[in-house]
Amino acid sequence: MSITAPAGFTAAALTAGIKPSGNPDLALVVNNGPEFHAAAVFTRNRVVASPVKISRESIKDGQIRAVLFNAGNANACNGTQGDKDAQAAVDQVAKLLDVAPTDVGVCSTGLIGEPLPMDKIHAGVEKLVPGLGDHGGDAAEAIMTTDLVKKEVLVKGDGWTLGGMGKGVGMMSPSLATMLVCLTTDASATPEMLDEALRAASRVTFDTLDIDGSTSTNDTVFLLASGASGISPSQEELNAAVLEASEDIARMMQADAEGVTKRVTVTVEGTGSDEQAVNAARTLARDNLFKCAMFGSDPNWGRVLAAVGMADADMDPDHISVYFNGHAVCENTTGTPTAREVDLSGADIDVRVDLGTGGPGRATVRTTDLSHDYVHINSAYSS
Amino acid sequence: MSITAPAGFTAAALTAGIKPSGNPDLALVVNNGPEFHAAAVFTRNRVVASPVKISRESIKDGQIRAVLFNAGNANACNGTQGDKDAQAAVDQVAKLLDVAPTDVGVCSTGLIGEPLPMDKIHAGVEKLVPGLGDHGGDAAEAIMTTDLVKKEVLVKGDGWTLGGMGKGVGMMSPSLATMLVCLTTDASATPEMLDEALRAASRVTFDTLDIDGSTSTNDTVFLLASGASGISPSQEELNAAVLEASEDIARMMQADAEGVTKRVTVTVEGTGSDEQAVNAARTLARDNLFKCAMFGSDPNWGRVLAAVGMADADMDPDHISVYFNGHAVCENTTGTPTAREVDLSGADIDVRVDLGTGGPGRATVRTTDLSHDYVHINSAYSS
Numbered sequence: 001m002s003i004t005a006p007a008g009f010t011a012a013a014l015t016a017g018i019k020p021s022g023n024p025d026l027a028l029v030v031n032n033g034p035e036f037h038a039a040a041v042f043t044r045n046r047v048v049a050s051p052v053k054i055s056r057e058s059i060k061d062g063q064i065r066a067v068l069f070n071a072g073n074a075n076a077c078n079g080t081q082g083d084k085d086a087q088a089a090v091d092q093v094a095k096l097l098d099v100a101p102t103d104v105g106v107c108s109t110g111l112i113g114e115p116l117p118m119d120k121i122h123a124g125v126e127k128l129v130p131g132l133g134d135h136g137g138d139a140a141e142a143i144m145t146t147d148l149v150k151k152e153v154l155v156k157g158d159g160w161t162l163g164g165m166g167k168g169v170g171m172m173s174p175s176l177a178t179m180l181v182c183l184t185t186d187a188s189a190t191p192e193m194l195d196e197a198l199r200a201a202s203r204v205t206f207d208t209l210d211i212d213g214s215t216s217t218n219d220t221v222f223l224l225a226s227g228a229s230g231i232s233p234s235q236e237e238l239n240a241a242v243l244e245a246s247e248d249i250a251r252m253m254q255a256d257a258e259g260v261t262k263r264v265t266v267t268v269e270g271t272g273s274d275e276q277a278v279n280a281a282r283t284l285a286r287d288n289l290f291k292c293a294m295f296g297s298d299p300n301w302g303r304v305l306a307a308v309g310m311a312d313a314d315m316d317p318d319h320i321s322v323y324f325n326g327h328a329v330c331e332n333t334t335g336t337p338t339a340r341e342v343d344l345s346g347a348d349i350d351v352r353v354d355l356g357t358g359g360p361g362r363a364t365v366r367t368t369d370l371s372h373d374y375v376h377i378n379s380a381y382s383s
Numbered sequence: 384m385s386i387t388a389p390a391g392f393t394a395a396a397l398t399a400g401i402k403p404s405g406n407p408d409l410a411l412v413v414n415n416g417p418e419f420h421a422a423a424v425f426t427r428n429r430v431v432a433s434p435v436k437i438s439r440e441s442i443k444d445g446q447i448r449a450v451l452f453n454a455g456n457a458n459a460c461n462g463t464q465g466d467k468d469a470q471a472a473v474d475q476v477a478k479l480l481d482v483a484p485t486d487v488g489v490c491s492t493g494l495i496g497e498p499l500p501m502d503k504i505h506a507g508v509e510k511l512v513p514g515l516g517d518h519g520g521d522a523a524e525a526i527m528t529t530d531l532v533k534k535e536v537l538v539k540g541d542g543w544t545l546g547g548m549g550k551g552v553g554m555m556s557p558s559l560a561t562m563l564v565c566l567t568t569d570a571s572a573t574p575e576m577l578d579e580a581l582r583a584a585s586r587v588t589f590d591t592l593d594i595d596g597s598t599s600t601n602d603t604v605f606l607l608a609s610g611a612s613g614i615s616p617s618q619e620e621l622n623a624a625v626l627e628a629s630e631d632i633a634r635m636m637q638a639d640a641e642g643v644t645k646r647v648t649v650t651v652e653g654t655g656s657d658e659q660a661v662n663a664a665r666t667l668a669r670d671n672l673f674k675c676a677m678f679g680s681d682p683n684w685g686r687v688l689a690a691v692g693m694a695d696a697d698m699d700p701d702h703i704s705v706y707f708n709g710h711a712v713c714e715n716t717t718g719t720p721t722a723r724e725v726d727l728s729g730a731d732i733d734v735r736v737d738l739g740t741g742g743p744g745r746a747t748v749r750t751t752d753l754s755h756d757y758v759h760i761n762s763a764y765s766s
Contacts (some may be wrong), residue, residue: 032642044693045689045692045693046692046693046698046700047689047700047703047716048692048700049689074685076688076689077684077685077688077713077716077718078684078717078718079715079716079717079718081717082717090388098743111685112684112685112686112688112689113682113685113688113713113718113722114718115715127558132664183701216689217685217688217689217692288599288671288753288757288761289761291759292757292758292761293762295758295762296761296762298762300495301460301495302457302459302460302494302495302496302600303495305430305459305460305495305496305600306428306430306459306495306599308430308602309428309429309430309431309600310427310428310429315429317429317430317431330460333430333460333462334460334461334462334464334465334496335460335461335496335497339496348759370671370758371758372755372758372759372763374671374675374758375675375678375753375754375755375757375758376755377675378671378672378675378676378679379675379678379679379681379753
């Protein structure tokens, strides 16, 4: 159950002192080959953190040999000093591992706008390299911020395996999140195959996880392949494994989202295209009134209609239907007689909306409720 | 200070029994002429309540003689029965006032998807008409839902006056709100002049008040002119009065928003156009992480950058500046040394963001923080 389960990977983690809590906060993942192929996807935010700038360059040749992670500091919006600091950390890792700096990725998560404590980073990296081993679980713990549980996954292929770790519980949407994910596999696959598998999986997992409508400056998902199993899966086999791992991690993120008391799955259908369905599902998933109703286990379907009515999606405003946990609460834009009787007291709520056009568009977005704890956690984070 | 202050207007209000609280919930505003010119703007939501459907038809000829208001029930998403019920109420008002049904407007606010209790409506309307008089204040009270204070305004022209009332504290954005507003004036003005004045004022007041990113199915703003003063102001004078009244009511709505502890004014500049500036200001005003930080009086400018980085607006990602209450907290996308020292403990917070392109676009959006009370009020509303 870890990123070091696939052959060819080692990891190390420790407390560098970046987090005030004294919890582990620095981790290194190394691909020992024989192949060093990789793919990555990044935040769509136009304000990007320094580590994202560096990793975007590093991935361009499809080769990554190591990724350095830190939690407790996002190294975002620190100007050219932030870029220099991220590069200095990468250079140190490259030197200690005797690899090219352009083959090292870097990921940071935490508070925006605080200078990276480079003395702690350098001292930590110095100790990380001799400690490399089968320590994927420690790495998964070190990248946590307000996560309550560490998030790991293992998918078995035919003679090969794929492991993963992730962190992320807030600032999650619309494409990725304050989300760092590292997937590793001992399959042999070209960078192009890895890229196709990662993009296909992200589109329906990380990209449609929408906790609070906010998108981080630091989102990064790496997929590293060592080829150490000697097995070359087909594109379909690779896609399936990456999708399964991504789905599992996205579900763990949804379940551990900041202040979550409800896991809400929003499916929209009956509109012009899948893209329109995503638009409408996101509009609903981000509607605070709807999210508060979910927190209150309140089958207030009127707020569903008010929200989707603003979405950029084809709809027949007089023929919209809404289902809570499979129970029809609204048909033809009118409440059903038993609408208020549906029981939403459980932790999982399934919401399905048919926009009534008969069109083929369909999409699912995963979100959460808006709770007192969300407000508490996020009003007392930085100061 | 009321809609019956301008000559030519009477109003009445009473408790019809629609609100479970037993508070007043039905009001009638009548224009006694000699002119009956009017303008109105409505929600942009594609799911619209029955009263909006009827009022949109009534306003087409620029003439309205009376508007019936009820609170406690939105009469939205009630299917054809909802349309019939709204029409029946309008027909009753028209018959009692001896006017054409097409000259009667109707506005509802409250829970979506509950049938309108027509026995109570009919009994109430029957009593409203003989009670018509200088009761604008009572009408302003009867349209309240979760509003804590009634919202009235009076603007003096040169020989004429303009009065107004409004309600609305949540589901407010991006164009209008769960907002009902009625403005009355004894000025003599054509429907075209009224329409121009109302649209110009709405664009910079009601349309840029964004409490929670949600847009109601029922938003309506009426402007009624009796001509009873015998004065015909210029378009500029009319525009100025309607703008002043709209600004005052919008400010009262912001101050009374559900669960508000902070009144936050977001101004964005340095982008390509005013429209882009509105996009960016709205994106920030709706960002839950930013709103939680405001609740916590936390100068967490990193969340401002993370939010505006996702906005559909021209920006220079390396040259964004942020000011809290006039204090520079971020310059060139980098925190200032004194960023964490700014005091946000007061009830009013001014946020200014320069997107760094040097472009002429500039816009202001008014919003609020995201508080525990907002979650409490909105998780326990319908059931």
